[in-house]
Amino acid sequence: MLEISRVEKAYEGRNVVDDLSLAIKKGTVFGFLGPNGAGKTTTIKMIVGLSRPDAGTIRLEGRTPQDPAMRAMIGFMPEAPYFYEYLTGLEFLKFCDSLFPEIDRKPDAVYTKTLAEVGILNAANRLIRTYSKGMRQRLGFAQAVIHDPDYIFLDEPLDGLDPIGRRELKEIIKTLKSRGKTIFFNSHILFDTEELCDEIGIIHQGRLLYSGPIGHFTKGKSLEERFVETVKAASPAKA
Amino acid sequence: MKNILVIAQNTLKETIRDRILYGIMAFAVVFLMFTVFLGSISLGEDLAVIRNLGLAGIYFFGMVVTIFLGASLMYKEFEKRTLYFILSKPVRHRDVIWGKFLGLVSSVTLTTILMAVVYLAVVAAKGGGVDAVVLEAIALQIAEMGLFVALTIFFSTIAAPLASTLYAILVLYIGHSLSLLTSAVKTKPVIVQKIVLVIYYLFPNLEKFNIRNSVIYGIRIPWPELFLSLAYAIVYIILLLLAATAIFKEREL
Ligand SMILES: Nc1ncnc2c1ncn2[C@@H]1O[C@H](COP(=O)(O)OP(=O)(O)O)[C@@H](O)[C@H]1O
Numbered sequence: 460m461l462e463i464s465r466v467e468k469a470y471e472g473r474n475v476v477d478d479l480s481l482a483i484k485k486g487t488v489f490g491f492l493g494p495n496g497a498g499k500t501t502t503i504k505m506i507v508g509l510s511r512p513d514a515g516t517i518r519l520e521g522r523t524p525q526d527p528a529m530r531a532m533i534g535f536m537p538e539a540p541y542f543y544e545y546l547t548g549l550e551f552l553k554f555c556d557s558l559f560p561e562i563d564r565k566p567d568a569v570y571t572k573t574l575a576e577v578g579i580l581n582a583a584n585r586l587i588r589t590y591s592k593g594m595r596q597r598l599g600f601a602q603a604v605i606h607d608p609d610y611i612f613l614d615e616p617l618d619g620l621d622p623i624g625r626r627e628l629k630e631i632i633k634t635l636k637s638r639g640k641t642i643f644f645n646s647h648i649l650f651d652t653e654e655l656c657d658e659i660g661i662i663h664q665g666r667l668l669y670s671g672p673i674g675h676f677t678k679g680k681s682l683e684e685r686f687v688e689t690v691k692a693a694s695p696a697k698a
Numbered sequence: 699m700k701n702i703l704v705i706a707q708n709t710l711k712e713t714i715r716d717r718i719l720y721g722i723m724a725f726a727v728v729f730l731m732f733t734v735f736l737g738s739i740s741l742g743e744d745l746a747v748i749r750n751l752g753l754a755g756i757y758f759f760g761m762v763v764t765i766f767l768g769a770s771l772m773y774k775e776f777e778k779r780t781l782y783f784i785l786s787k788p789v790r791h792r793d794v795i796w797g798k799f800l801g802l803v804s805s806v807t808l809t810t811i812l813m814a815v816v817y818l819a820v821v822a823a824k825g826g827g828v829d830a831v832v833l834e835a836i837a838l839q840i841a842e843m844g845l846f847v848a849l850t851i852f853f854s855t856i857a858a859p860l861a862s863t864l865y866a867i868l869v870l871y872i873g874h875s876l877s878l879l880t881s882a883v884k885t886k887p888v889i890v891q892k893i894v895l896v897i898y899y900l901f902p903n904l905e906k907f908n909i910r911n912s913v914i915y916g917i918r919i920p921w922p923e924l925f926l927s928l929a930y931a932i933v934y935i936i937l938l939l940l941a942a943t944a945i946f947k948e949r950e951l
C-alpha cells in the first residue's frame with residue numbers, strides 16, 4: 460500500500476504539487492496522467508526519496524522514502540535518463556543491482572535475461588555512449604526491475620520509444636502486473652496508456668483533479684476526450 | 699559499507715576510462731624522461747637535478763590530475779542526474795560522498811605510483827638508488843592529494859567545475875604559503891595578525907606534506923612527524939567530507 464497524504468512541494472515560492480493525497484493498493488497499475496509541467500515528476504521524485512515534501516507524508520507499507528529499507532522495496536526509472544557513458548549496459552545493470560543489500564551474487568545469466576527481455580541483449584557489452592535514445596530508455600527500465608522489486612515507479616516510460624518499442628514495453632508491464640507487482644507510472648501521453656491502467660490519477664497545475672478507476676472517469680468516452688474536458692474545466696479561462 | 703565500495707569501484711572505473719587522464723600521464727612520463735636531458739646539461743649534478751625536477755614533476759602532474767578530476771566528480775552526478783539512479787536505491791548520501799572519495803583517491807594513488815616507478819627507473823638508470831625518504835615524500839604527496847580530493851568533492855557539491863578548480867588552486871597556493879604568511883605579518887598591526895591567524899587555522903597547512911627538499915639532501919623524516927602529518931590529513935579529510943555530506947543532503951536534485 461502506498462499512501463500519499465496532503466503532500467505539498469514548492470519551487471521558487473510556487474506550489475508545484477498542492478495538497479496531493481493518493482492511496483494505491485498493492486497489485487494496482489496506476490497511471491499518473493497530466494500535461495507537461497503538471498507536477499508528475501516532482502511527485503514521483505518525492506515518492507522515491509529524491510526530494511522531500513514541504514508538507515504532508517508519504518508511506519509505503521508504513522515506511523517513509525527517507526528510510527533505506529523502503530527504497531529497497533522499489534524500482535525507479537527516471538524520465539529521459541542519463542547514464543554513466545563509460546560503462547557497458549551490462550556493467551551498469553550490475554552496478555545498479557549491487558546497490559541493494561543482497562548477500563549472494565547473481566550469475567550473469569540473470570542480467571542477460573533482463574537485457575534480453577527489454578531487447579538490448581545484443582548491446583550488452585557495448586559502451587552506453589553508443590546507445591540510441593530508445594536503447595537508453597530500455598536500459599533505464601531494466602535497472603528499475605533488475606532486483607525484482609514489489610513496487611515499480613516509472614517516469615514517462617514510453618517516451619522516446621518507437622511504436623514497436625512501446626508495444627514491447629507495455630507487454631513487459633502487463634507481465635509484471637500479472638506477477639502481482641504494483642506499478643506507478645507518469646505519462647503525458649494518453650492514447651496508448653489506457654490499456655495498462657487499473658486506476659488513474661489526473662494532475663493539473665499541481666492539483667489532483669481525479670483519482671480512481673479508469674472506467675469511472677471515462678464514462679464511455681475516450682480517455683483523451685475526458686482528459687481534455689477535465690483539464691480545460693480546471694484551467695482559468697483564457698482572455 | 700558495501701555501497702561505499704560499490705560506488706568507489708565505479709568511480710575508479712570512471713576515472714581510469716577517462717582519456718584526459720592518459721593525456722596528462724603521457725605528459726608526465728615525457729617530462730620525467732626530459733629530466734635526464736636537463737640533468738646531462740648541468741655539469742656533474744645529474745642525479746640532483748633529476749631528483750629535484752622529477753619529484754616536482756610527480757607532484758605537479760599528480761595535483762593536476764587530482765584537481766581536474768575532483769572538480770567535476772560530484773558536479774557531473776548532479777548535472778547528468780545519474781544520482782537519480784543511486785539515491786532512489788537503498789544508498790545514503792554519505793555512501794555517495796565516501797565512495798566517490800575512495801574511488802578517486804585510488805585512481806590518483808595508482809597514477810602517482812606509476813609516475814614514481816618511472817621516476818625511480820630513471821634515477822636507477824643514472825646510478826642512483828631508492829632512499830626511504832623518497833617513498834616518504836611520495837606517501838605524503840598522496841596524503842595531500844587525498845586532502846584535495848576531499849576538498850574538490852566539497853567544492854563541487856556547491857560549485858561548477860571551473861569555480862571548484864579555481865578555489866582548489868587558491869587553497870593550494872595559500873596552504874603552501876601559511877608559514878611565510880605568519881612570519882611576514884609579525885611586525886604588522888594586531889588586527890592583521892588576527893586575520894592571518896584565522897586563515898592559518900582555516901586553511902590546511904600544506905607544507906607539512908612537502909619534504910621534497912629533504913629528499914635532495916637524503917634527510918629522513920622522523921616517524922612521529924610523518925604520522926602527525928598523515929593524521930592531520932585524515933582529520934581534515936573527515937571534516938571536509940562531513941561538511942560535503944551535510945550540504946549534499948540539503949540540496950534539491
Ligand atoms: N528543481 C526545480 N526548480 C524549479 N522549478 C521546478 C523544479 N522542478 C520542477 N519545477 C517546476 O515544477 C513544475 C512541475 O514540474 P514537473 O513535476 O517536472 O512536471 P511534469 O513531470 O508533470 O511535466 C514545472 O512548472 C517545473 O518548471
Ligand SMILES: [Mg+2]
Nearest residue numbers: 499500501538
Ligand atoms: Mg515529467
